[in-house]
Amino acid sequence: MMSDLNFLIDNINYIGAMILFVVGLYTVLTHPNLIKKIIGINIMETSIFLFFVSIGYVQGARAPLVDPGSGEQLFVNPLPSAMILTGIVVAVSVTAFALSLVIKIHEAYGTIELDEIIQMRSVETDD
Secondary structure, eight states, X not given: OHHHHHHHHHTHHHHHHHHHHHHHHHHHHHOOBHHHHHHHHHHHHHHHHHHHHHHHOOTTXXXXXXXXXXXXXXXXXXXXXXXXXXXXXXXXXXXXXXXXHHHHHHHHHSOOBHHHHHHHHHHHHHO
């Protein structure tokens, strides 16, 4: 029982990332509202960021700053953090682009509900 609890505590970041990803995926797949789909994608992106930052963390390690007098030490890997900074910039850009597309879709169809847009499109192709 205690080892199971220690396993959960040691891996809480990974478990949290998986739960967030599933919540985001569920939101994308089940909601017809385009804004809610974008929010779901953002939740999924955040879970991936949490996962990668968790991978780069090392228990008991220091920041990767070289101190000539300290000798051999364990350092945290800075690469996942640097990659996440790039990922955040890309995620914000994709979100801004997606929201601008939603605005254009609303101007064209008068709604942002995917079911209604599909229905309007099918009526257009039947004519």
